[in-house]
Amino acid sequence: MPTTTTPGIAAGRLPSDMLAENFLDLHPPMSAHEAQVAADRCYFCHDAPCVTACPTGIDIPLFIREIGAGRPDAAAREIFEANILGGMCARVCPTEVLCEGACVREAAEGRPVEIGRLQRHATDELMSRQGHPFARAAATGKRVAVVGAGPAGLACAHRLALKGHEVVILEGAPKPGGLNEYGIAAYKTVDDFAAREADWIIGVGGIEIRHGRWLGRDFTLDELTSDYDAVFLGMGLGGVNALEVEGAQLEGTGDAVGFISELRQAGDLSALPVGRRVVVIGGGMTAVDCAVQSKALGAEEVTIVYRRERAKMGASCYEQDLAASRGVRLVFEAMPVRLIGDDRLEAVEFEYTEAGPEGLRGTGETFRLAADQLFRAVGQTLGTVEGVETAHGKIVTQGSGRTNLDKVWAGGDCALGGDDLTVTAVAQGRDAAEDIHSMLTG
Amino acid sequence: MADLTTDFLGIRSPNPFWLASAPPTDKEYNVRRAFEAGWGGVVWKTLGAEGPPVVNVNGPRYGVIHGADRRVLGLNNIELITDRPLEVNLEEMARVKADYPDRALIASIMVPCEEEAWKAILPRVAETNADGIELNFGCPHGMSERGMGSAVGQVPEYIEMVTRWCKQYYDRPVIVKLTPNITDIRKPAAAARNGGADAVSLINTINSITSVDLDSFSPEPSIDGKGSHGGYCGPAVKPIALSMVSEIARHEATRGLPISGIGGVTTWRDAAEFMALGCGTVQVCTAAMTYGFRIVEEMCAGLSTWMDEKGYRNVSDFVGRAVPNVTDWKNLNLNYVAKARIDQDLCIKCGRCYAACEDTSHQAIAMKPGRVFEVIDAECVACNLCVDVCPVENCIDMVPMAAGSTDPRTGRVVSPEHADWTTHPNNPAAQAAE
Incomplete structure (x- = not known):
């Protein structure tokens, strides 16, 4: 049996119970009472700094107040309206530099309101009840292609689907989720959460994911722009x-x-x-x-x-x-x-x-x-995408993710200007969807 | 070291902390443990007339209002007076008093509003050697439907009548316990005094429904889907009790009448506040029901160290000290002008003061870049709401303006003289200043 000191590269260095313990949930879920106590610490600040610090602008004091008033499901709805990947962001956001870093209680006593864990409490509660909290608008007849089923692509697809558009996601990997599924430590997203979240998001309807489809290998951007009314590039960085x-x-x-x-x-x-x-x-x-x-x-x-x-x-x-x-x-x-x-x-x-x-x-x-x-x-690279203007190895965008090409938007890690966070990718995908929607219906 | 010994109506107790007549004082077992824990006195759970004991509900007796982390802020109950035989209670009281001669033991009594009923029970209570009696004219639930408790306390004539009987048939101190479920507490207090009462105790509990179950639509506490109003007590009722105590302490017809203060006393500080408003002792119930008897240790230690710090050697040194400062609104000094001041070093930039001032008060706080909140003196009326909602203690102060300075809000020079509504030109009934 190998041990930690077995030379070279070896499997099975630890017994399975130790492995299980080492990969436990990094931030275990809060009980309902724990959440009530934690929620009570929120001051419901005016023009709250935590909201400003959140790239998706979740109304944090409001959702915490809803938890405090015994409605974590209402809180989750508030979260998901701003950030449909609020469940994953609750797990992986570097909250200490975002919302919790801006919390006035961090300044006052070095112990911020536990926003991340409260967000997880609310979103877990709603997601465990099955079903989807939002209903789609009437069909518009418009079709949008989304490249990549990572956070940016899923957020964009979901928002477009809500608006009544039909979305096709082209994804190279066999599972959706992007870095949530493939690129984040296991102890941050236990119990197959990334896959469950992706399924739940797609559950809104109007979104088809085609796996095994890589841009440049299996299709071209030109094909997408001629086949669809708009295209969103959210394929991250492949290299x-x-x-x-x-x-x-x-x-x-x-x-x-x-x-x-x-x-x-x-x-x-x-x-x-x-x-x-x-x-x-x-x-x-x-x-x-x-x-x-x-x-x-x-x-x-x-x-x-x-x-x-x-x-x-x-x-x-x-x-x-x-x-x-x-x-x-x-x-x-x-x-x-x-x-x-x-x-x-x-x-x-x-x-x-x-x-x-x-x-x-x-x-x-x-x-x-x-x-x-x-x-x-030491970092990842985009590679080339034909016809799209890039700088510093990323796609150049303006406003809500508009690229130099008509009908083509980009967001997430593949676009310039983000900070390589799940939450930023979600914000960019969502905002691009709103912009695409304006363009399609304007 | 301060001396906490209390002499109330000639009844001595080692400290002013008594347990109120309530479930914690219903039997010998509890009362002995309370005395061992250090309580200065006990008002035994209310005795009823001889005969078949009262019956209680067999479902929940208590409802609750929780604050953060399930802290008990208010409790309500629908329990009736003692449901144990009179004889058993009397025997136990006699034994306990004999074993704890230095502690106050008061018998609470509630019998029908008939002279014979009082005449019958009082000699038997006297035989226990209890230090005095407390007439339960306060309980607002259950017994009041049968013409007792608050049904008596709401009719000053009955209070006076029954008190008089008690003074006639009982030769030790008589304390009348008042219900707050009335319009003007001064009337029943004056009636008690007219009847010869040695003291009043207040407040008894307040009519209340703690909550409504939104699934069953039953009030809480719920008995088989129905609820009845209970008596509300605990920290939430303290402000009401303090006000009623102060009214009796300063009202002409009741001034000087000894008071045992009741209503949400939870720590030494609550007790000291009741005593500053004229209470010779305080009675505690909800805090003991919530945390157990040991809290009296904190109360004694806290009161004692505060008295040492202030130089009070005996509790009588500060009892009633706040009474002269309770006055009518019309006598408040309208020339007292203050302005809020925010300590920027302490401010954590939550903006609660701003939201409160914008949405409620006088739009007198400016929000500047960098979340800097500053008071606009020209708008500030010193309402104190910003102080009240600020989560940081002492971050916002109300600073009085010096006489001679000009209030930027009114443009008037602050006068050093007292001036109030009684002399204000806007008051049609004002007396011209001489």
Whole structure:
């Protein structure tokens, strides 16, 4: 039986009960009483800062008041009117930098109202009752194509369907949800929530998802614009950035996105191999999700190495603390310069960095970390989409997601200007849908 | 160290905290435990006339109003007087009094409004050696339908009549417990005094329905789908009780009549407030029903340390100190001008003051960039609503304007002189100042 100290990359390092415990719900649901007590802490602020801080503008004080008054279902309706993925956002939003970071009780006593968990309480309550809270408007006869069934695509499709349009979602992966299904740590969305949420959203009617359909491989944008009245691009970022260092081809190196995806789709976590010593390169949420889950699978040592200073890290303070509390080591201001090994990865050589006037540069001082496995979490790329104007590797949009092409909108991670959050993608998808609707009915 | 010893009508108790006549004082078992816990006195659960004991409902007796986290803010009950045989209660009272001679033991009594009924029970109560009696003219539910309790307390003539009988047939202190379910508390209090009462105690509970079940449409507490009004008590009734106490304390016909204060006393502070308004003792019920007898430890410690801090050696040093400050509206100084002031360092920028002032008051708070809230003195009438809704203690103050300064709202110079409605030019009945 492998253990945490078994050399190399091995599956089954931990017994199944420990694995189950390591992947438990990160923020367990609130009981009804807990929610009442938490709701009572909300001051119902005037022009509340939490609402301003929410990319989807959920009326947070109102929904919390509805929970307090014993109607979590009314609260959920309020949430879903602004954000149909309110259930997932309640689980994965970095609330400490959004609503809870803006909460006046955070300023007053360092303990904000637990908005995220209250939102989960309300949305869970309504979603558990089956059915869909909204009814579609009369059919318009218009058809819209949505590329990608991730948060942006689902939010856009749902809002369009509500308005009475027919929506076809073209999705490459076998399941809907995008990063919610494939790219987020399992402990943030337990019990197959991403899939359940996608099903629930589609339950409004008027949305057809065609899986196994990749843009550029199975269809072109030109075909969509001629076949549909409008097109929304929400396919996220398909490619992963490479590490351009010596030894990058060694066995044992991989990308974090792929690892997380494999983990999320694994039926049996004890069959999923992980290194004894794991190094994750990067500083975003994906790096943390990858590192914490490597540790949870039984890796003995997991180190995140980020090339800049801690304050620049994309992962929130909460995520950094989570990683540290799960036994992940965080190393800052160091970049990989060489991967060492014969065929298999054995160690990674790093050079310390310093910020100079021309950007980051190495100091010349190096160190090595023993490693059986290395994950790259250094960003993703769009690739090319014919005819669409891009900048900095993303689609350029104006207003509510309008691209340079007539009839084509974009939103979510593939569009420029977002901050790579589920909640931002939802807002962009929703707003593009409103804009498309205006155009189609105007 | 402050001395909490209380002398009320000659009845001494080690502290002013008595348990009110209610379920916690219904039997020897409870009362002994209450005395062991430190209560200064007990008013035994109301005794009825000899004969078949009263019967209670066999379903819920209590309803509740909850605050945050299910904190009990108000309780109502439809329990009747003691449902145990008179003889049993009397025997127990005698035993307890003998074992706790330093504690106050008062017998609460409710018998029909007939002289014979009172004449019959009073000697038997006297034999228990209880320190005094309390006439239950207050309970508003059940017994009142049979002409007792608040049915007596609502008719001053009956109060006076029964009190007189009691003074005639009983030689220890007689306390008359008043119902708040009347228009003017001064009338029954004056009647009690006219009848010879040594003191009044108030308030008894208030007619109430705590809630309505929206599935069954039954009032709560619900007995087989029906409800009856109960008596409301607990922290929620304290302001009503304080006002009624103050009326008796300052009214010409009742001034000086000893008062035992009742109504939502939960901590030492509540007790001190009742006493400042003239109560020689306080009676506690809901707090003990909610938290148990041990709360008296907090009450004694809190009152004692507060008295030490203020330099009061005996409770009589501060009893009644607030009474001279209770006055009629017409006597309030209209030349007292204050303005709200928000401490920007303490402000957490919730904007509740702004919402309240905009939607209710005088649009006297400005919301500036960066969520900075500032008072507009030219609009502020000092209503205090912003202070009341602010979640941060002491963040907003009402600051009096100095005499000689000009109120930007009225353009008038603040006068150092007192001036009130009685002399105001807008008052048609005003007396011209001499």
